[in-house]
Amino acid sequence: MPAIPSLTTHGCTMPQVGFGTSQLGDCADLVATALKLGYRHIDTAWKYGSEKGVGAGIHTSGVPRSEIFLVTKVSHENLRAADFARSVDESLRNLQVDYVDMLHVHWPTIDKIPMAETMGALAKAKQQGLTRHIGVANFNIALIEEARRHCPEPLATLQGEYHPYLDQTKVLDYCRKHGMIFTAYCPLARGRLFQDPVLTEIAQARSKTIAQVVLRWIVQQGNIAPIPRSSNPERIAQNLDVFNFTLSDDEMKRIHALARPDGRIANPAGRAPAWD
Numbered sequence: 530m531p532a533i534p535s536l537t538t539h540g541c542t543m544p545q546v547g548f549g550t551s552q553l554g555d556c557a558d559l560v561a562t563a564l565k566l567g568y569r570h571i572d573t574a575w576k577y578g579s580e581k582g583v584g585a586g587i588h589t590s591g592v593p594r595s596e597i598f599l600v601t602k603v604s605h606e607n608l609r610a611a612d613f614a615r616s617v618d619e620s621l622r623n624l625q626v627d628y629v630d631m632l633h634v635h636w637p638t639i640d641k642i643p644m645a646e647t648m649g650a651l652a653k654a655k656q657q658g659l660t661r662h663i664g665v666a667n668f669n670i671a672l673i674e675e676a677r678r679h680c681p682e683p684l685a686t687l688q689g690e691y692h693p694y695l696d697q698t699k700v701l702d703y704c705r706k707h708g709m710i711f712t713a714y715c716p717l718a719r720g721r722l723f724q725d726p727v728l729t730e731i732a733q734a735r736s737k738t739i740a741q742v743v744l745r746w747i748v749q750q751g752n753i754a755p756i757p758r759s760s761n762p763e764r765i766a767q768n769l770d771v772f773n774f775t776l777s778d779d780e781m782k783r784i785h786a787l788a789r790p791d792g793r794i795a796n797p798a799g800r801a802p803a804w805d
């Protein structure tokens with residue numbers, strides 16, 4: 530398998546495809562499998578309950594910690610400074626590591642906690658060496674602007690939903706303009722696009738799977754790192770194997786044209802911001 534390319538910004542270098550671990554439960558074996566298959570970017574969160582499995586998987590894989598780009602997130606319940614610090618400590622204990630490579634605020638506050646307090650806590654975690662880089666997830670552009678104003682450290686990433694059924698042109702343009710990597714979650718739309726006729730046609734013509742075509746469409750746009758999840762070792766391998774073919778401009782356009790107004794999946798009522 531060819532080497533996995535990386536994306537770099539603000540001194541942060543991130544392998545362009547990562548392994549997602551939400552809903553995987555005790556994922557130690559799957560994480561070890563992913564690492565043995567060549568993944569070097571693992572995405573978890575305090576909220577997923579997968580951190581202990583991720584830590585155990587890293588341990589048993591034998592892959593040196595220094596080779597792994599490890600991401601976790603602080604949940605919206607823990608955005609007060611003291612709660613934030615406690616959550617980071619718990620995550621590090623769960624993961625059995627001294628630091629993570631990327632720490633995200635998982636969702637913006639629903640409790641009107643001042644942005645300055647949360648961004649101060651996020652930046653402090655970086656300044657204390659508990660994370661090498663920081664970012665936000667599920668923020669709209671107005672919230673990112675506010676976060677950047679209050680954060681003494683650069684925000685290197687925005688993590689958000691992205692797949693062919695969801696147009697994210699505005700936030701992707703914003704990220705490019707401001708030197709932020711966009712980490713694409715739900716890149717396979719949690720399986721909703723596997724019957725799509727356009728994707729089926731392109732996949733057949735290319736002798737690739739639909740998952741590979743979709744992940745290729747994402748990585749080929751540059752500046753975007755998809756983090757697909759799978760519980761199946763064959764698919765885990767397949768999802769990383771997307772760097773040995775190129776989609777034509779026409780294929781890219783046809784996939785972009787699949788975006789639809791009801792394409793968004795992660796949209797929790799009362800918690801989601803007004804999306805761009």
Ligand SMILES: NC(=O)c1ccc[n+]([C@@H]2O[C@H](COP(=O)([O-])OP(=O)(O)OC[C@H]3O[C@@H](n4cnc5c(N)ncnc54)[C@H](OP(=O)(O)O)[C@@H]3O)[C@@H](O)[C@H]2O)c1
Pocket residue numbers: 548549550551552572573635666667688689713714715716717718719720738740741756757758759760761764765767768795
């Ligand atoms: N920041 C946030 O708020 C947020 C929100 C959602 C997700 N995330 C992160 O993003 C990661 C990915 O998103 P997701 O887990 O929601 O969904 P996803 O990666 O879009 O889709 C996962 C689904 O696709 C299937 N699948 C994976 N590879 C496949 C392949 N090659 N062929 C056929 N089916 C395949 C999996 O089934 P099998 O297991 O059977 O293969 C699973 O049902 C998460 O695990 C999490 O780390 C972050």
